[in-house]
Amino acid sequence: MFRRFFSYYLPYRPLFILDFSCAVFAALLELGFPLAVNYVVDELLPLGELRSILLACLGLLGIYALNTVMQYVVNYWGHMLGINIETDMRRKLFEHMQRLSFRFFDNNKTGSLMSRITNDLMEIGEMAHHGPEDLFIAIMTLLGAFTLMSFIHLEMALLIFAVIPLLIWLSIYFNKKMTRAFDDMYSSMGEFNSRVENTIGGIRVVQAFSNEEFEKQRFSHDNGRFRTAKLLAYKIMSKGLSMSYMLTRFVSLFVLISGAYYVIRGELTYGEFVGFILLSNVFFRPIDKINAIIESYPKGIAGFKRYTELMDMEPEVADLPGAVEVDNLKGDIRYRGVSFGYGDKEKVLHDIHLDIRAGETVAFVGPSGSGKTTICSLLPRFYDADGGSITVDGLDIRQMTLSSLRRQIGIVQQDVFLFSGTIRENIGYGKLDANDEEIWEAARRAQLLDFIRSQPEGMATVIGERGVKLSGGQKQRLAIARMFLKNPPILILDEATSALDTETEAAIQQSLAELSAGRTTLVIAHRLATIKNADRIIVVTEKGVTEQGRHDELIASGGVYSRLHAAQFGS
Numbered sequence: 001m002f003r004r005f006f007s008y009y010l011p012y013r014p015l016f017i018l019d020f021s022c023a024v025f026a027a028l029l030e031l032g033f034p035l036a037v038n039y040v041v042d043e044l045l046p047l048g049e050l051r052s053i054l055l056a057c058l059g060l061l062g063i064y065a066l067n068t069v070m071q072y073v074v075n076y077w078g079h080m081l082g083i084n085i086e087t088d089m090r091r092k093l094f095e096h097m098q099r100l101s102f103r104f105f106d107n108n109k110t111g112s113l114m115s116r117i118t119n120d121l122m123e124i125g126e127m128a129h130h131g132p133e134d135l136f137i138a139i140m141t142l143l144g145a146f147t148l149m150s151f152i153h154l155e156m157a158l159l160i161f162a163v164i165p166l167l168i169w170l171s172i173y174f175n176k177k178m179t180r181a182f183d184d185m186y187s188s189m190g191e192f193n194s195r196v197e198n199t200i201g202g203i204r205v206v207q208a209f210s211n212e213e214f215e216k217q218r219f220s221h222d223n224g225r226f227r228t229a230k231l232l233a234y235k236i237m238s239k240g241l242s243m244s245y246m247l248t249r250f251v252s253l254f255v256l257i258s259g260a261y262y263v264i265r266g267e268l269t270y271g272e273f274v275g276f277i278l279l280s281n282v283f284f285r286p287i288d289k290i291n292a293i294i295e296s297y298p299k300g301i302a303g304f305k306r307y308t309e310l311m312d313m314e315p316e317v318a319d320l321p322g323a324v325e326v327d328n329l330k331g332d333i334r335y336r337g338v339s340f341g342y343g344d345k346e347k348v349l350h351d352i353h354l355d356i357r358a359g360e361t362v363a364f365v366g367p368s369g370s371g372k373t374t375i376c377s378l379l380p381r382f383y384d385a386d387g388g389s390i391t392v393d394g395l396d397i398r399q400m401t402l403s404s405l406r407r408q409i410g411i412v413q414q415d416v417f418l419f420s421g422t423i424r425e426n427i428g429y430g431k432l433d434a435n436d437e438e439i440w441e442a443a444r445r446a447q448l449l450d451f452i453r454s455q456p457e458g459m460a461t462v463i464g465e466r467g468v469k470l471s472g473g474q475k476q477r478l479a480i481a482r483m484f485l486k487n488p489p490i491l492i493l494d495e496a497t498s499a500l501d502t503e504t505e506a507a508i509q510q511s512l513a514e515l516s517a518g519r520t521t522l523v524i525a526h527r528l529a530t531i532k533n534a535d536r537i538i539v540v541t542e543k544g545v546t547e548q549g550r551h552d553e554l555i556a557s558g559g560v561y562s563r564l565h566a567a568q569f570g571s
């Protein structure tokens with residue numbers, strides 16, 4: 001894992017070297033200061049010459065000034081190193097998430113994924129800056145201070161050094177406990193974010209059901225759990241910090257008493273005594289640093305573990321080696337013996353055989369949950385079939401690159417998802433490099449012109465989050481305009497007009513008819529009235545495809561379709 005972590009430093013070698021060398025230099029200057037004081041007290045003070053003392057102090061001022069610059073570099077450029085690494089990781093994670101398949105998003109909550117991209121990575125960034133550098137400097141200062149102290153008085157130095165194993169043991173002990181506590185804290189933070197995301201996203205449902213009280217209680221339960229997890233982590237941390245503080249202060253006291261003893265016995269000069277005290281402070285400073293690392297390290301490691309878990313997750317649906325780019329497909333679709341199930345649950349599709357000719361409009365009907373949507377989801381490879389094959393124009397869809405296949409298929413979903421932004425941006429999502437003329441043309445064909453012109457801001461009208469400021473019909477038209485712009489040879493219309501009133505529906509049906517002209521169109525419908533004119537109706541039940549044919553033929557055959565029709569319209 002460490003190797004993997006350090007690989008993120010590679011692009012920033014010069015920055016790392018700069019930061020590291022400044023930090024080492026600053027640490028050396030820190031060590032030099034007690035020696036200088038020792039010299040001033042023992043050599044210059046007895047001479048009684050203020051001038052040379054002032055000169056020496058001027059030298060010290062120089063050391064301080066230099067150190068100030070070093071500190072700035074370490075703080076600013078060092079953090080820049082951490083921020084760069086954090087930014088790279090965030091970009092990689094985001095890019096990786098874009099590749100992950102539908103099933104992954106079916107099983108993971110949005111809030112918890114967001115928490116990984118934001119909080120976790122912030123902690124990793126802190127660790128990336130402080131971790132290796134601070135550890136190295138801490139060890140270096142510790143050994144440097146010890147060497148200098150042992151030159152002054154070996155016995156005292158050895159006694160102080162004896163405390164180190166105890167401090168390190170304390171660190172390791174608390175570190176382990178804290179890693180676990182922070183792991184829990186981040187898991188509950190993910191859960192907590194999911195809850196917030198869900199409730200705020202669904203606030204309209206909450207208010208419509210007057211369930212605010214219920215949501216408040218659920219929220220405060222999760223909030224409480226998060227608080228407990230966080231408190232536990234900080235309790236462990238505080239115990240560790242207090243123990244090591246107490247220990248270091250004991251040692252300082254010990255230095256004072258034993259130093260005074262040796263001065264009285266004449267084994268130590270005043271200057272050496274002062275130098276020793278200052279050095280013992282320098283000696284313990286790295287321990288504070290180590291404690292700081294102990295605080296950030298488990299958080300960073302917990303975050304990095306969660307990060308690598310996600311990064312190691314391979315997309316279930318991906319390009320096969322040698323997959324080809326396809327373009328201008330005609331849309332001749334064949335399903336051969338296709339079976340599919342979501343996870344460990346019972347299979348939804350068994351041995352599906354379908355032949356859809358290029359340019360044909362077929363409508364899938366059947367009882368709810370029979371698998372109509374699932375059949376269509378396999379075509380753009382949102383999920384891969386477990387068995388059998390699907391071909392378009394004679395080529396297996398697994399032999400095509402995912403992106404080129406999906407460019408050939410347009411989907412108008414039941415629940416149109418619009419991004420917060422302007423009308424123009426949302427139509428333009430169908431073809432990112434579309435010019436104004438193309439966008440206006442798409443809007444015209446989707447019969448959106450009157451609406452756009454009635455808005456004071458026109459195309460620049462902001463439609464609110466997920467398009468809340470639009471009516472159901474306007475959202476549908478926007479989705480249709482997007483499709484005109486994308487202009488794919490294959491279309492999937494998922495219940496596209498089920499939520500609209502009769503008049504709007506008729507108008508939208510007209511746009512849809514225009515949209516589907518010349519394209520292979522798969523319609524998933526419940527409203528049998530809207531699909532009478534389909535070239536073919538395919539009836540899907542739990543048993544698979546049970547009937548297919550034109551409306552009149554299916555009514556005449558007296559099967560499932562005629563019963564569904566009778567149920568909707570009366571016989």
Ligand SMILES: Nc1ncnc2c1ncn2[C@@H]1O[C@H](COP(=O)(O)OP(=O)(O)OP(=O)(O)O)[C@@H](O)[C@H]1O
Pocket residue numbers: 106342348366367368369370371372373374375524
């Ligand atoms: N993402 C999913 N994860 C797990 N199970 C799913 C998922 N999507 C659908 N299912 C299940 O698969 C079965 C078929 O669902 P599908 O949406 O294909 O049916 P449908 O015929 O389109 O239904 P409807 O007409 O109600 O939209 C259902 O039992 C459903 O519970």
